Amino acid sequence: MYYIFLYTALFAGILPLSVLFFKKRAFVSKEPIIPFIWLTFIAALYEGIGVITPLKVGQNYWNQIYSLLEILTVFYFYFKLFQPRFKMIFLLFFVLLLLTHIISFYWIDNSSLIAVAVNTTPLTFLVLLGSFWWVRDLFRSDEIQNLWENPAFYFVSAFYIYYLVTMPLFLMGSFIFNSNLYFYDFAIVNIMATLILRILLTIGVWKMKLA
Template identity: 50%
Template sequence: MYKIVFYITLFAGLLPLLFLFLKKKAYDKNHPAIPLLWLTAIGTLYEFIGSGLLKINTLYWFQLYPFLSFIALYYFFFKLLKHDYKNLFRVLFILFISVYLVSFYFFSEENKFITTALNRIPITIFVFTFIALWFKNLFEKMEEQNLWQNDNFYFITGLIIYYSSTLFLFIASNFIYNSNLYFFDFWIVNIIASLILRILLSIGVWKMKQD
């Protein structure tokens, strides 16, 4: 069952970019979510080919992926909020970079879940800060009549579900991995949350309109 869900989730990681190609000219080429969609597809291919087929050590990917995720999310929210809140963006950028540099102190095979947890915390703070501001702006301006037709609403919802579902898991992952608990019984939470995120990213892409 675990492997079935895992491979379904892997396949789902390619769908957002596939849908983007299928839409061709029917979307805004400068859409804030484009780097996030590419990163999702690249991450999926790396997990399948690099980690799955070639059995490459996941240590470096565990350290690199949070940095790439933050950059993609930074671009997404910076463009989405139309370059507002520049000072707050700078502060949270410095926070992430500071924590990311500190995480290299723990960089080792034995501590890879510690570094992942450390990096996940500022990313989650960043995501929920700007999600709150996006909703604040949305309700203040009252310009959106139907959120179900808003592509960004699906991207935002996917991020809410994923980061709220997995924060505690990542924080506790090192303890779970080194305890007598069966790690994959807990890691399935991350896989299911990733699947939901990828489905919502796909729906968001399908809802995209040309600028």
């Protein structure tokens, strides 16, 4: 069952970009989700290679590189989603995210899970705050929207669910990793959250208009 979910999640990682190419929007810079879609594709390729050939060398550094790109792409999505509002708040968050990423290097050689948790925590708060703002604007709008046809609904939902689920996992990562009893559960929950994220991203991209 574990490998079924794993391979499904890996395959799901290439779907959003594939749909973007089909929609002829893979290089449309005005779409705030595009950078994260590319990052998802790159991560899926790396993870796929890691399944075939274990990449023990450089794994910690890949986690740090991915965390930085994740910070930049998720931040870019919410910043563009609300532009030009909340510029000062976003600036403060950006500084906090970069400082936190620099601090996380302290744990890179000892525990990559702690480094990931340090990077993920402030990013999760940004996602929760950005998602709250988006829902608030939705209820304040006089226009009745069909959420099922709104790509942003799927993107915001994807980030909200994924980070709300995975942040506690990474915070308890060191304890779980040292306990064989819980590591399988940790892996399954993380894979399922990743799968949900990538499925919602794919649906959101599909709902985008053709170029």
